[in-house]
Every structure is written in structure tokens, then in C-alpha cells.
Amino acid sequence: MNARHVLLTVAKELREALRDRRTLAIMILLPLVVYPLLSVLAAQVATGREKQREDRPSTVAIAGAGPARDALATHILAKPTLFVLLPGGTSADVEQGRLDALVEVDPQDASKVGLVYDASRDESRTAEERLDAMVGKSLPEGCAPRFTSHSRSLAPKARVGGYLLSKALPLFVVLMVLLGAFYPAIDVTAGERERGTLETVLCSPIRRFDLMLGKVLAVATLAALTGVLNLASMAITLMQILRLTADNFVVDIPWGHALLSSLVIFPAALLFAAAFVALGATARTFKEAQTLLLPVYFLTVAPAMAGSIGEYQLGGIVAWIPGMNITLLARDLLVGRATWAGTLAALASTLLLSTVALFGAARVYDSERLVSPTPRRKRPEGGTTRTTNAGDAMVLFALAFLLLYFVFLPIEQRHLASGLLIAEWAGLFGLVWLFSRMSGQTFRSVLVFSRPRPQAVLGAVLCGCSAWAAVAIFSEWAMPVPKNMVDELRKALIPLDGSRSFLTTLFLVGATPAICEESLFRGPILRGLHARLGTTAAICTTAVLFGLFHMDVYRLIPATLLGILLGFITLESGSILPAMVAHFCNNSMLVTLASLRLDQRMETLGQGAIALIVITSIVLSATGFILIRGSRRRPQPSPEV
Amino acid sequence: MPGPLAVLDGVSKSFGDVVAVVELSLSIPGGEIYGLLGPNGAGKTTALRMLAGLLATGRGTARILGHDATTASAKKRLGYLSGSTGLFGRLTPREVLDYFGQIHGLSRPEIARRVAVLAPDLALETILDRRCEVLSTGERQRVSIARAVLHDPAVLILDEPTSGLDVLASRFMRDFVRAERDRGKAVVFSTHYLAEAELLCDRIGFLHLGRLIAEGSPAEIRTQTDKPTLEEAFLALAETAGAAP
Numbered sequence A: 001m002n003a004r005h006v007l008l009t010v011a012k013e014l015r016e017a018l019r020d021r022r023t024l025a026i027m028i029l030l031p032l033v034v035y036p037l038l039s040v041l042a043a044q045v046a047t048g049r050e051k052q053r054e055d056r057p058s059t060v061a062i063a064g065a066g067p068a069r070d071a072l073a074t075h076i077l078a079k080p081t082l083f084v085l086l087p088g089g090t091s092a093d094v095e096q097g098r099l100d101a102l103v104e105v106d107p108q109d110a111s112k113v114g115l116v117y118d119a120s121r122d123e124s125r126t127a128e129e130r131l132d133a134m135v136g137k138s139l140p141e142g143c144a145p146r147f148t149s150h151s152r153s154l155a156p157k158a159r160v161g162g163y164l165l166s167k168a169l170p171l172f173v174v175l176m177v178l179l180g181a182f183y184p185a186i187d188v189t190a191g192e193r194e195r196g197t198l199e200t201v202l203c204s205p206i207r208r209f210d211l212m213l214g215k216v217l218a219v220a221t222l223a224a225l226t227g228v229l230n231l232a233s234m235a236i237t238l239m240q241i242l243r244l245t246a247d248n249f250v251v252d253i254p255w256g257h258a259l260l261s262s263l264v265i266f267p268a269a270l271l272f273a274a275a276f277v278a279l280g281a282t283a284r285t286f287k288e289a290q291t292l293l294l295p296v297y298f299l300t301v302a303p304a305m306a307g308s309i310g311e312y313q314l315g316g317i318v319a320w321i322p323g324m325n326i327t328l329l330a331r332d333l334l335v336g337r338a339t340w341a342g343t344l345a346a347l348a349s350t351l352l353l354s355t356v357a358l359f360g361a362a363r364v365y366d367s368e369r370l371v372s373p374t375p376r377r378k379r380p381e382g383g384t385t386r387t388t389n390a391g392d393a394m395v396l397f398a399l400a401f402l403l404l405y406f407v408f409l410p411i412e413q414r415h416l417a418s419g420l421l422i423a424e425w426a427g428l429f430g431l432v433w434l435f436s437r438m439s440g441q442t443f444r445s446v447l448v449f450s451r452p453r454p455q456a457v458l459g460a461v462l463c464g465c466s467a468w469a470a471v472a473i474f475s476e477w478a479m480p481v482p483k484n485m486v487d488e489l490r491k492a493l494i495p496l497d498g499s500r501s502f503l504t505t506l507f508l509v510g511a512t513p514a515i516c517e518e519s520l521f522r523g524p525i526l527r528g529l530h531a532r533l534g535t536t537a538a539i540c541t542t543a544v545l546f547g548l549f550h551m552d553v554y555r556l557i558p559a560t561l562l563g564i565l566l567g568f569i570t571l572e573s574g575s576i577l578p579a580m581v582a583h584f585c586n587n588s589m590l591v592t593l594a595s596l597r598l599d600q601r602m603e604t605l606g607q608g609a610i611a612l613i614v615i616t617s618i619v620l621s622a623t624g625f626i627l628i629r630g631s632r633r634r635p636q637p638s639p640e641v
Numbered sequence B: 001m002p003g004p005l006a007v008l009d010g011v012s013k014s015f016g017d018v019v020a021v022v023e024l025s026l027s028i029p030g031g032e033i034y035g036l037l038g039p040n041g042a043g044k045t046t047a048l049r050m051l052a053g054l055l056a057t058g059r060g061t062a063r064i065l066g067h068d069a070t071t072a073s074a075k076k077r078l079g080y081l082s083g084s085t086g087l088f089g090r091l092t093p094r095e096v097l098d099y100f101g102q103i104h105g106l107s108r109p110e111i112a113r114r115v116a117v118l119a120p121d122l123a124l125e126t127i128l129d130r131r132c133e134v135l136s137t138g139e140r141q142r143v144s145i146a147r148a149v150l151h152d153p154a155v156l157i158l159d160e161p162t163s164g165l166d167v168l169a170s171r172f173m174r175d176f177v178r179a180e181r182d183r184g185k186a187v188v189f190s191t192h193y194l195a196e197a198e199l200l201c202d203r204i205g206f207l208h209l210g211r212l213i214a215e216g217s218p219a220e221i222r223t224q225t226d227k228p229t230l231e232e233a234f235l236a237l238a239e240t241a242g243a244a245p
Helices: A003-018 A021-054 A067-077 A091-095 A122-138 A157-166 A169-195 A198-202 A208-244 A255-262 A265-280 A286-309 A316-320 A324-334 A340-365 A390-414 A416-438 A443-447 A454-478 A483-493 A502-533 A535-549 A553-573 A577-595 A598-602 A607-630 B044-051 B072-076 B093-103 B108-121 B137-149 B167-182 B194-200 B218-225 B230-243
Strands: A058-063 A083-086 A101-105 A112-117 A148-153 B006-015 B018-028 B032-037 B059-064 B078-082 B155-159 B186-191 B203-208 B211-216
Touching: A003 A169, A003 A208, A003 B093, A058 A067, A058 A122, A067 A083, A067 A101, A067 A122, A091 A101, A091 A112, A101 A122, A112 A122, A157 A169, A157 A324, A169 A198, A169 A208, A169 A255, A169 A265, A169 A286, A169 A324, A198 A208, A198 B078, A208 A255, A208 A265, A208 A340, A255 A324, A265 A286, A265 A324, A265 A340, A286 A324, A316 A324, A316 A340, A324 A340, A390 A416, A390 A502, A390 A535, A416 A443, A416 A502, A443 A502, A454 A553, A454 A577, A454 A607, A483 A502, A502 A535, A502 A553, A502 A577, A535 A553, A553 A577, A553 A607, A577 A598, B006 B044, B018 B032, B018 B044, B018 B059, B018 B186, B018 B203, B018 B211, B032 B044, B032 B167, B032 B194, B044 B059, B044 B155, B044 B186, B059 B072, B072 B078, B078 B137, B093 B108, B093 B137, B108 B137, B137 B167, B155 B167, B167 B186, B167 B194, B186 B194, B194 B230, B203 B218, B203 B230, B211 B218, B211 B230, B218 B230
Parallel strands: A058 A083, A058 A101, A112 A148, B032 B186, B032 B203, B078 B155, B155 B186
Antiparallel strands: A101 A112, B006 B018, B006 B059, B203 B211
16 A cells, blocks of 8 residues: 555545535535524424423322321322322332322421432423422412422433433434535545546556545545534534523533544544445446435435434444444443443444445456446536526525524514514525626526516415415414414514504515515525426425425424425416515415404314315415416417528 | 567457457557557557556556556556546646646656646646636646656557547647657557548557557558558458458
8 A cells, every 4th residue: 555645645535525515515504504403493392392291280299298298298289280199109200200200208307398300301300390389489478387399300410411412413423424425425436437537547556445545535534524513513503502591401411421422423434435435436427326325325324313213232233233333332422331342342343344345445446347438427518698506596595594593583583573674685685686696697587587477466366365274274283383382473473562563564574575585485596496406396395495494393384385385386477476476465364364363263163164264275276376377478489480 | 679668469358248359469669659540439449448557458468668557667657648538627737737746756846847847838837726627628638638748658648639629729739749759759549530640640550340450651551452541541441351251
């Protein structure tokens, strides 16, 4: 082996990769977008579950005897919506989940009460909070006996934090390292073949093993870098969450263990890089390599997920399963129960598998398949006019998301109305305008802003005024929104206390999103994806991005469904205006219903009435859609020459 | 007389059931341009790839200055260029030359000296620090030439190097090949443009269905077949070879 040749190749490949927009997007943009998005969605799910938990009575018991016990029992039994009192129990019952919490009366001092709970269980934490509130505060002044309480969790805080992290972090690490290795591996192998640069390298005096080793190390470096950047982004997001929820959080993050566990990034990166380079080297084209590598990607993700969810022990055959062994090792390091035997088994098996993959790749690099002629990718000829492409679409989405999350959301939290206006007009509309200037296109062409036919506008009005009902009812059925969250949202956006006029609300919640959100999503994002994916896939992808952009797990389904409808309206009508009209009508209907409190009355409707509303909604929307389809301008036959 | 610098000795090569080259022997001394001619699929590229060490020979031997063509010793003395040879698009020509120079064992100062010598000859001064992906076809080919001769190899293998080039760039390439021949190098050149070969080559070998069906100077081949042009000569030779049992 010529170490100088290997290092030269590593440097060359890294330089090339770091100048590739796709690699940079995966390494940097993805973690910046994904984690905040996931954290927001996860927080909302957690909040929803919290609300559900509040409705469930806690199962408790009292240890001890005497008048103090009887007094406590009386108070607990007086609140049947909060507690179910069992006749007896022990700490072991709490640990094993049979009891949510145990009240211990101090045998020496009957006024002292201990609350035993398990901080690693949500139900147990709720029970402790309820008991503490009841014991410490609910007894009236002068009442005897008075109690003082102290709580005792059976789970150490760091263990709780480590346990919670271990459910997500190892899997994320594996996923991100896999993703970080994926495109660079294809680029340095099949990409190199497709570009015709492989021959150039192979006829120089570099050993093929050295060349391959250089490529594997370059890909491993990029994959590890992706993993490290992702972890850093996760850590920052986590610290942000901890800061925001400092009062309610009962866990410590075991940062030392987390750091130790992140070291698995490096063997994982080497293994995935070697495996992907070996496979990528057998492909003739970039597409073929993607087809080859994708199943391997998912095959590795599946055991990694199993390792993350299931309670597997790191040892035996499990230590040899790529992805799973790394996930389990990261988990064990995180919760502080890693053993030398397990660690060595996972590392040894990973390194051995890496070596096997490395030699597999070397064999492929000696194969004549590599230098047999391949079809070359052709660039489209002529037509230098710049149009929006899929890459632009994704970059615009990422930028809009980042702006919203890091800049506009904090403003909205301070002042909703002005924050919303700035976010929509500056963050979305302004972004599209800026894109049109920077890409040398006109704003109208980026938006596909053309005058629609009257029946398209009429169809859009019909769709916008009717589709909301079917969408709302389906979404409520699929993922019911906790009632207090609906109330809070309604109060914030559509205040009924006279603090904002109806017209102002209509402009803020109806017109502004209709213009600004459509400008971005049904403008360059839909058009860019349409150029690459085709009609249906582009509409659905745009709709999902639109749903995600709302950063609200309960609005994901309705926003996505609405996005699908708006996407079809845009492409069928050939203009963005009907989509803006439909979006405006949809939002205006919701504002009107809320203003008249009709939405609250809908909650009391019976099955028959709901079915009637859904059918009417679908029929009207379908009619609107047919009108829009019929409005399409047919291509005129060109004059004969 | 010095011995041949590049030799194919009775080489054959098949890809599965497809026979690409059969019992081919070539011997090219320094100071000669050898043209390997034939239609598409005649086996030219396979023959040149065996000579460049990119493909192992099925039978026979390929040698560069006496070294097995697949070894690093042979590749150090070889410059290879083809019409489809790519450059690393995201690197600049200077970075490409730096990488290959170091792979060939040149030091950084040596590379800088060679680049300084080659840049004016190949009109690279203004493009050395632009990314290869933004260069024109002609500019890329000039960078590829610089890459192939950076280490001053004794043997140059050029596989259809004028493919896709315009008239001026093709002319530039021909002048460059002649200059290298005049510096004593052995140049093996493949093309299916017979007029180009007639202008450039000292000796020609006609390949047809993987077999060498004629060899000699352009004048000798025309005389041998009694035809006024190489094109007609080749058609006559191919017809004879195709009719043979």
C-alpha cells in the first residue's frame, strides 16, 4: 500500500465532494431542518398525550396506618376523577408499574408524607404532581393533621435522561451516518464512471487497492462529519428544549455518556462507506448505483430500528448484524451499562465487516467491468433560458423553513399578528421575489402568474368554499386535536373579544397565507418538482412539504390534503391565481365559521349530519374541479409552414 | 536502432462470447506515430486499453518499455488520453495536474515547473484556476493533454482524441501529436477518420473484426491495394478479409 497515494486520493475526493451541492445539502441543510421540525412535532405529540393523561385517574396506594392514613384516604377518595385508591401497595409496585405512585406516611411523624414515584414514567409523574398538590395545598388552614410531603423518584435523573435519549439518539446516528455515506459513495464510484474520470485514474500508476481505500476513507470522513454535525444540531435543539421546559423537566442529560456513545459514528462510518463504495463500484451509472444502494440502506435501517426499539442484548449473533450492533452499542454507552465484552464484540464485528467490504471493493476495482464502455449522460442542448428546477425547490423550502423556525417564530411568539405578517410577506413572498431576481427570471414566470379563465376561478371558489369540511372531518377522525389546543388556536388567530376586526382577521388569516404561501409552494416549489417528478409525485411532495411547513402535527394532515387540492388546481388551470383564490376561500370559511361559533356547533352534530356535510363537500369540490379541468387552454395547432 | 517502446505480442481478448481482439501484434518504436484504424467495433479501443494496462490481456503480452503494461512501472512511462476521458469537474485544471503529478511521483516544485512549460504551449494560462466543469470541450481536451504528458512519458496512447472536437481543436491536437513524435516519443493513435490518419501517421494498422488485416505506411497500403485513397484501400481489405474462410 502506498500511503501517499491513499492520502492524495482522500484529499482529492473530499475536495470534490465538498464542492458538490448535493453532499453539502445532506450534510448541513438536512440536520438544520430535520431536527427542529422533528422536535416541534414531537413536542406537540407529547403535549397531546399530556392532555390525554390528564383525563386518566392515577392509581395510588397509601403505606402506613392510623388516623393520618385515614385522613389522606378520605381526601384521595374525595377526588375520584383524579385518583383510584388501591387498598395497599409497595415501592416495588411503583417500580413495576402496578401503581402510579405510593403515599408513605412516616411512622415516626404522621404529619410527614413521602411520595414514591418513577420519573421515567409519564403516568407516575402525573400521579406525583396530583398527590403533591393535594397533600401540600388542598387541606384547609387549621385542619388536623396537616401534612408536609417530600417526593422520591425511584429512577435516577440521569438514568431517565439516558433512557429517553437511548430511544432516539442511536437510531439517528446510524441514519445520519448512512445518509452521509450514501451520495458520496455513489459519486466517487458510479458518478466517476459516468463522468468518464475513472479511466483517467486507472491508467496512472496508482494501485487499485490504494485508490479504493482512499475513496472509502473519504466517504467515511464525510459520513462521520455528517453524523457529528447532526449530533451537534440535535444537542443544540435539545438544549433549547431543556431551556424552554426547565420547570417541568425531571431528567438530566448524561452528556458524558452521550459523547462517549457518539464515538460509534466512526466505526459505523467506515463500515457503511466500505459497503456502499463496494456496491457503488459495480454500478455503471448513478441511477443504477442508487437502485443498488437503496435496498441496502433500508436493510441496514430496519435492524437499526429494531435495535432502537426492542430490548435486545448486545452479544451473540446480534453483535454481527450491521446497523443493529452499532445502535445497541450506542444505547448501552448512553445508559451506562455497556460491557467490555459487548463493546469489543460490536467493534470487532464492525471492523471485520468493514474489512470484508473493503476487500470486496478492491476486488471490484480490479474488475474489467469498470472500464467497459458506458453510455454518457447528455446535457440538454440549446435553450439557455433559466427555469426553476427540483434543486431550487428543495433549497427554497429549506430556506423558508429555516427562516421561519429561527427568525419568524420567535417574533410570532412575542406578537402573533405582526410576526405572522412578517413571516408570510418577508419570509415567503419576499423569498420568492428574491429567488426570481437572483435566478434571472421574472417574478411572474416564477409564479406562473397568468390570467385564468373565469370558470377556473369559479371552480376554485367552489373548491375553496367546500373542501374544508371534508378535510376537517377526515383530519379530526384520523388525528383528533385536543380540545384545549383548538380553543387556544382559535383564541389566538380569531379573537372574538373585539380586539381585532373581522376584516383584519380575514386579511391576516385568509388573504395573507393565500397569497404568500401559494407564491412559494404552488409557485417555484411545485414547478421545480414538477420538472423532475411528474404531475402526481410533484403535487404530493409539495403538499407534504406544505403540511410540514405548518410545524404542527395536528395540522399536518389537513394542510397536506389542502396542498394536494391546491396543487391540482394550479397545474390543471395553468396559473397560480385559482389556487390563491381557493386557499383564500378555504381560510375565510374557517374564519367565518369560527366568528359565528358555528364550528363549535359542528362538534355536536350526529353521524347523519356529518355524512351529509362530507358528501356535499365532496360533490361541490368535484364540481369545482371539473370546472377547472374544463378551463384548460388546449394547445393551438401551429400554422403550417 | 533502439527497440520498440510499446509492444502487443499476440494478444487476444474476449468479453464473454464476444471476441474483441484476435492474435494482435504491434510494435511501435520511439519517434513514430502509429495509427490503429478501423470501423466502430473493430477492437481498436480494446487493443489500446490492453496496451495502457487498463485491461488484462486474455492471451499474449502487452509491454511498455519492456514492463508489463498493467504494472505501475509501465504506467509511469505512459500517457493515456481518449475522447471520452473525463476530468474531475469540481476541480480546477491546476488541482487535476497537481493530483496526477503527485501520483506519478513528481514533487510539487517539479509539477509547477512542468505546468509552467505546458501552459503556454497548450493555451492553459487563463483557465488553470477555473473549475473543469465550466470549460469548453476544446479547453477540456487541452487540459487532458496536459494531464497525459505532465510526467513526460515515453509512450502516448491516444484513443480517438479528436472525437467531438471542432476543426481548430483537431488541428491543434494533430500539431501536438507531431511535436511529441518529433521529441522521440512513441505515439499510438486510433481514429476512424481515415483522412486524419493519412495526414498524421507514419505507420498504419487496419483492424477488422478484431484482426490486423494490413500494416504499413499510408503510401505502402495504397500501393499494396492499388487504391488511390486509404478509405478505398480499407474497403477493399475489409471485403477480402470478410470473404476469407
